[in-house]
Amino acid sequence: xxxxxxxxxxxxxxxxxxxxxxxxxxxxxxxxxxxxxxxxxxxxxxxxxxxxxxxxxxxxxxxxxxxxxxxxxxxxxxxxxxxxxxxxxxxxxxxxxxxxxxxxxxxxxxxxxxxxxxxxxxxxxxxxxxxxxxxxxxxxxxxxxxxxxxxxxxxxxxxxxxxxxxxxxxxxxxxxxxxxxxxxxxxxxxxxxxxxxxxxxxxxxxxxxxxxxxxxxxxxxxxxxxxxxxxxxxxxxxxxxxxxxx
Numbered sequence: 001x002x003x004x005x006x007x008x009x010x011x012x013x014x015x016x017x018x019x020x021x022x023x024x025x026x027x028x029x030x031x032x033x034x035x036x037x038x039x040x041x042x043x044x045x046x047x048x049x050x051x052x053x054x055x056x057x058x059x060x061x062x063x064x065x066x067x068x069x070x071x072x073x074x075x076x077x078x079x080x081x082x083x084x085x086x087x088x089x090x091x092x093x094x095x096x097x098x099x100x101x102x103x104x105x106x107x108x109x110x111x112x113x114x115x116x117x118x119x120x121x122x123x124x125x126x127x128x129x130x131x132x133x134x135x136x137x138x139x140x141x142x143x144x145x146x147x148x149x150x151x152x153x154x155x156x157x158x159x160x161x162x163x164x165x166x167x168x169x170x171x172x173x174x175x176x177x178x179x180x181x182x183x184x185x186x187x188x189x190x191x192x193x194x195x196x197x198x199x200x201x202x203x204x205x206x207x208x209x210x211x212x213x214x215x216x217x218x219x220x221x222x223x224x225x226x227x228x229x230x231x232x233x234x235x236x237x238x239x240x241x242x243x244x245x246x
Contacts, residue, residue, distance in 0.1 A: 009178060012070055018175040018236035023074030024185055026102070026137070026147040028063055033080045035097045039089065046092065047085035056123035059084050062136035063147065065100040068183060075176055075183070077102070079147075081139060088125060096181050104185040105134040106153040106165055107237050114195040114219035115241060117234070118160060118202070121215040130218060131231040133160040149174070149185055160214055162205030163198070165189050177236035184233050188241070195219035 013019045036043070051057050064086065067078040079102070090096050108116040118133050120126045135156040141147050154165045171188035178184065191198060202217040218228065222242050230238075 009068070009070075012178060015179050016177060016232075016236055018177045018186060018240045020173045021070075021074045021176045021185075022072070024147075024149050024174060024176075025074060026063070026065070026077045026079055026149075027145055028079050028081065028142050028147065029145075031080060033064060033066065033082050033086070033099065035090075035099060036082060036086060039097070043083075043085050043089040046089040050085075050088050050125070054123065054125070057084070057088075057125060060138070062087060062138055063102065063141075064090075065102050065183065066098065068100055070176075075185075077183070079137070084136075087136070090181075099181070101136075101182045102184070103134055103136050103182075103233070104149045104152050104156075104187075105132050105233055105237065106157055107132050107186055107188045107241065108157070108163065108165075108168065108198070109188055109190050109241070110195040110198050110219065111190075111192055112194045114221050115238070116161075116163075116191075116195065116198050116202070117218045117220055117228070118214040119216040119218060119228075121212055124213055126231060128229055129231040130228040131234050132237070133157045133163075133214070134233075135160075150187075153187065159211070160209075161202045161217070162209075163201065175237070175240065177233075179232045182232070184236070186237050186240075 061081045061083055063079040064082045065077045065079040069076045087101060110116060117130050119130050133156060137147050137152055141152040157163050157165050168189040168191050175186040199217045199219060225238055
């Protein structure tokens with residue numbers, strides 16, 4: 001019997017807790033993920049239902065992990081490219097196949113200590129959810145067969161907010177957390193601009209952004225952190241940031 005993702009991560013820290021990792025080594029193999037063929041009929045049927053409800057969805061390609069391990073050296077994983085349709089079907093399963101969703105989240109911190117986040121628009125699969133600008137691992141992030149986490153972060157933030165991460169001070173550490181069957185990586189990036197200035201820059205970008213993936217930019221502080229409809233990826237990093245500030 002194939003072990004469940006929960007069994008594979010039995011020795012990891014608890015769900016929803018961010019912890020530092022020394023290295024992130026994700027290797028992407030060629031070929032089709034076995035689950036694509038095994039569940040293709042269900043995947044196609046779910047995609048039709050998803051796009052009937054939201055015609056704006058695009059069936060791009062992202063990395064799904066099928067082997068994940070944590071040791072003293074960091075997180076090691078193997079993955080393959082899958083269509084977005086697979087991910088949308090996969091996340092609806094009460095007992096998903098033993099693959100993992102994975103993404104990297106850069107956490108932009110303003111000069112006055114706020115976390116800059118965005119709210120996803122109604123045209124997206126995560127409508128109304130609040131989190132730091134980020135996205136799935138894609139083919140453009142693969143360098144010599146390995147995922148470049150920083151390249152993914154830089155690309156996603158530029159696309160969604162117009163902010164150039166290379167102009168910010170990167171934190172020395174990477175962090176990881178997991179939730180259900182998702183593995184999340186974080187890195188803090190510190191700006192010399194205050195929250196109001198950063199948010200105005202993002203609003204200017206939104207005026208010319210033809211994708212329209214976000215409908216608001218937000219500054220999360222210790223005082224208002226309980227006011228938003230967060231995606232599950234946010235509580236670990238909020239706990240980390242604001243506990244360090246206390």
